[in-house]
Amino acid sequence: MKKALVCGGGGFIGGHLINRLKSEGYWVRGVDIKENEYDNNNADEFIIGDLRDPNVADEVVTDDLDEIYQLAADMGGAGFVFTGTNDASIMHNSVLCNLNVLEAAKNKGVRRIFYSSSACMYPEYNQLDADNPKCSEDSAYPAAPDSEYGWEKLFSERLFLAYQKNHGLEVRIARFHNIFGPQGTWDGGREKAPAAVCRKVANASDGDAIEIWGDGKQTRSFLIVNECVEGIRRLMNSDFSGPVNIGSEEMISLNDFAKMVIDISGKNLTINNIPGPLGVRGRNSDNHLIQEKLGWAPSIPLRKGVEKTYAWIFEQIQQKVLEPVEA
Ligand code: NAD
Ligand code: GDD
Missing domain, CATH: 3.40.50.720 (NAD(P)-binding Rossmann-like Domain)
Structure with a gap:
């Protein structure tokens, strides 16, 4: 073993x-x-x-x-x-x-x-x-x-x-x-954009606006x-x-990512772009080398992963709400 x-x-x-x-x-x-x-x-x-x-x-x-x-x-x-x-x-x-x-x-x-x-x-x-x-x-x-x-x-x-x-x-x-993905940090200040956006959407109600840092045109995968x-x-x-x-090669802007999460949630929300820490303007994985050396590269569509992650974060929020308050 x-x-x-x-x-x-x-x-x-x-x-x-x-x-x-x-x-x-x-x-x-x-x-x-x-x-x-x-x-x-x-x-x-x-x-x-x-x-x-x-x-x-x-x-x-x-x-x-x-x-x-x-x-x-x-x-x-x-x-x-x-x-x-x-x-x-x-x-x-x-x-x-x-x-x-x-x-x-x-x-x-x-x-x-x-x-x-x-x-x-x-x-x-x-x-x-x-x-x-x-x-x-x-x-x-x-x-x-x-x-x-x-x-x-x-x-x-x-x-x-x-x-x-x-x-x-x-x-x-x-x-x-x-x-x-599930079990990733989703609150507390260290969370990355995918979890942060899922949390904001899960916490929002129809008619609300969710806050996205920057102009939302910055890209990531x-x-x-x-x-x-x-x-x-x-x-x-x-x-x-x-x-x-x-990494994934499925690059997306932050506003388009937020729209994807909103769509998954089924809620009627808008986006409010606000100042925040931004990092680089654009980033995407380049998978030529991993494909060449390992004969493999990631292929699962982003939306599939986001559906699973949104459901998990939604559940975490529900559990927090239900947690008994200590006397
Ligand atoms: P994470 O914060 O969930 O995991 C890192 C773990 O290291 C934490 O549990 C933390 O408690 C532990 N740790 C920190 N200091 C320690 C110490 N002094 N002694 C023992 N343990 C200590 O983050 P993650 O997303 O699971 O990332 C894992 C690794 O991948 C990190 O090296 C990170 O920099 C790297 N990485 C992650 C990402 C990402 O998107 N998640 C991207 C690039 C690189
Ligand atoms: N975290 C976060 N929270 N980011 C947001 C939010 C929000 O509510 N709204 C918009 N963003 C924007 C950030 O401003 C940034 O431009 C983009 O989303 C991505 O942010 P993060 O996911 O937090 O980080 P990153 O992609 O810039 O860098 C992360 O990935 C690296 C590897 O690719 C970090 O986790 C790095 O530590 C990591 O190494």
């Missing part, structure tokens, strides 16, 4: 990944500073620990592991990463997790390790045109990410590749493009989490190190 460690296993993608590994017959250890609040974590062993502490990394990285998945990071949507107010802690916390997990993997002789990078590492100058953003893997340099979160991801990609070059680790790196996990597993089982995009 293969043994895997999922760092950040209490989080959104980590929780889904643990379940996927379990369904494939793995023995799985998860580690995170928090439990998975949606109780979707089926790890054989789950350790609450802070990976900024090298002793915790040393404890959870054992020499019997076949694979490590490093997803632990200080992470959020535009309201968290593009305001500038969290830059120092994002860089400090995520870099420490990466350094400690890598060093422990090297010391314990665990060879294969996955790292979750982000499309935020791509240069801003290629993402100024909402209709024609460029995010092919070979367009990463000259580097010019628009956020410190993106610079940290770029540095850490290089850190992982340096450990591969100098210490023989078998590194696999993916650049995720806005992953969404959004990938349902199941396909992200499929891509992670395929990359991990391949001979290709990456970095490679794991």
Whole structure:
């Protein structure tokens, strides 16, 4: 039986990944500073620990592991990463997790390790045109990410590749493009646009206007989490190190995305565009490399994923309303 460690296993993608590994017959250890609040974590062993502490990394990285998945990071949507107010802690916390997990993997002789990078590492100058953003893997340099979160991801990609070059680790790196789905953060300030828009629509009544940051013409692509996990597993089982995009090529403007969610809800709502943290003007995944190297690329239509996610967030809101108020 293969043994895997999922760092950040209490989080959104980590929780889904643990379940996927379990369904494939793995023995799985998860580690995170928090439990998975949606109780979707089926790890054989789950350790609450802070990976900024090298002793915790040393404890959870054992020499019997076949694979490590490093997803632990200080992470959020535009309201968290593009305001500038969290830059120092994002860089400090995520870099420490990466350094400690890598060093422990090297010391314990665990060879294969996955790292979750982000499309935020791509240069801003290629993402100024909402209709024609460029995010092919070979367009990463000259580097010019628009956020410190993106610079940290770029540095850490290089850190992982340096450990591969100098210490023989078998590194696999993916650049995720806005992953969404059930069990994803949907309130509290770290939520990304798909969950935020679903929440706003679910909370609204006929005749209301929902608020969308910016002019709504900025573009993104959004990938349902199941396909992200499929891509992670395929990359991990391949001979290709990456970095490679794991994202959807179905680009959409934010206002059109909001109209899609409104349509799914069946409500009669309008859109109010307001100022807010924006990030790049346009972004879309480029899936040529993943198709070439893995013979696979995400293909589930955006609307299907949004239907599932809207239903899940609607249910979360209903449950919150029904929660008994503590005396
Ligand atoms: P998430 O916030 O749900 O998961 C990250 C987990 O890391 C959290 O549960 C958090 O508690 C944990 N963590 C943070 N600091 C830690 C520490 N010091 N010690 C132990 N655990 C710690 O986010 P996610 O969406 O599941 O993202 C997973 C990874 O994928 C992250 O590295 C993120 O940067 C990357 N990523 C995600 C997206 C996306 O759209 N979701 C896009 C690009 C990259
Ligand atoms: N979060 C959020 N909430 N974004 C909104 C909202 C809202 O209510 N309304 C409009 N937006 C707009 C943002 O202004 C931004 O232009 C766009 O929707 C996308 O926002 P996010 O989904 O929050 O982030 P992102 O796509 O710019 O970046 C995310 O994805 C990266 C990977 O592709 C972030 O989560 C990054 O951390 C991640 O690496």
